[in-house]
């Protein structure tokens with residue numbers, strides 16, 4: 001652990017920056033997940049520094065950033081920045097000094113001051129979707145040299161992109177439903193040709209999805225040709241790359257995975273959506289979707305889904321955590337890998353932590369373990385050399 005000595009007390013608590021909000025359609029979901037983590041983390045071990053990111057991308061700390069984001073009143077919070085410079089670790093407040101107005105343009109640089117706001121031992125990015133779950137924030141955290149919870153840059157980006165993830169699953173022999181990929185450009189240029197090519201390879205119904213998103217935003221089910229153009233138009237609002245997938249009557253099975261090089265699987269759970277499929281409304285607005293824990297599956301299917309969940313996690317080279325989602329064909333009993341969520345919903349009633357609870361790991365213990373894994377991965381990576389010197393005479 002990264003616990004360090006403090007001048008005033010024997011030990012200071014491990015300082016955890018909890019990062020939430022962000023420039024994503026899942027901003028609000030992130031606030032709920034982060035609030036749960038802040039409320040349930042073991043405060044005797046950890047000192048929490050809440051770090052809010054506004055919908056415009058501004059980082060704020062101090063005061064009550066959660067309140068600032070929910071109410072829009074930034075009261076005692078101040079702007080903060082994490083620098084892509086490991087020699088200046090922690091959060092910085094970069095501001096213009098008060099007399100900036102009086103200094104001329106030429107000396108403006110000297111009027112900008114940087115004040116370190118907090119030294120952070122570990123950052124827990126609780127950001128769902130774009131600019132958070134997709135490897136972008138992870139890249140910043142790598143450059144900043146701060147250990148962080150969850151997957152690295154590559155796994156985050158690969159899991160976020162449904163096309164790339166499918167390609168990797170296929171390469172690892174994991175079953176994925178038949179699908180087609182088209183670009184927004186191709187759709188807008190020649191709709192008839194696109195429809196013909198989709199119909200060549202897939203029977204209706206099909207699910208049309210933006211390649212990079214989450215929370216079912218931009219996803220619709222086209223039951224026949226008349227519904228396909230609207231479905232493609234909708235998905236094309238959110239991404240330049242669209243996935244069209246064979247639609248099946250499916251049970252939705254989810255498994256929580258935890259670990260770095262030796263990941264473990266929770267017992268499986270099942271989502272029973274209250275609508276035709278698990279769309280945004282069924283996920284967050286209607287209250288009637290059900291979570292069945294454990295999923296009512298026979299022993300053989302349970303073992304298979306857990307095996308495949310770990311295999312999918314390893315295929316994407318995940319670390320820390322992810323939730324592996326499956327579709328189980330109600331008619332044929334076939335099991336298909338659907339997707340991996342690298343920062344799954346994390347409220348106390350979300351599937352990811354609930355599956356761990358049912359497997360024997362409480363919510364605070366889970367947070368603890370994730371922080372340990374973050375440090376373990378950081379220390380592992382720190383052992384790799386980053387410079388190369390050619391020996392003379394070699």
Ligand SMILES: Nc1ncnc2c1ncn2[C@@H]1O[C@H](COP(=O)(O)OP(=O)(O)O)[C@@H](O)[C@H]1O
Nearest residue numbers: 207213214215216217245246247248250277278
């Ligand atoms: N091929 C499919 N067949 C049946 N249902 C599907 C299919 N693809 C997606 N769905 C439904 O749409 C939901 C959202 O799709 P998913 O690929 O998980 O996107 P997201 O990343 O937004 O969660 C799923 O939970 C499921 O209810």
Ligand SMILES: [Mg+2]
Nearest residue numbers: 215216325339
């Ligand atoms: Mg999903």
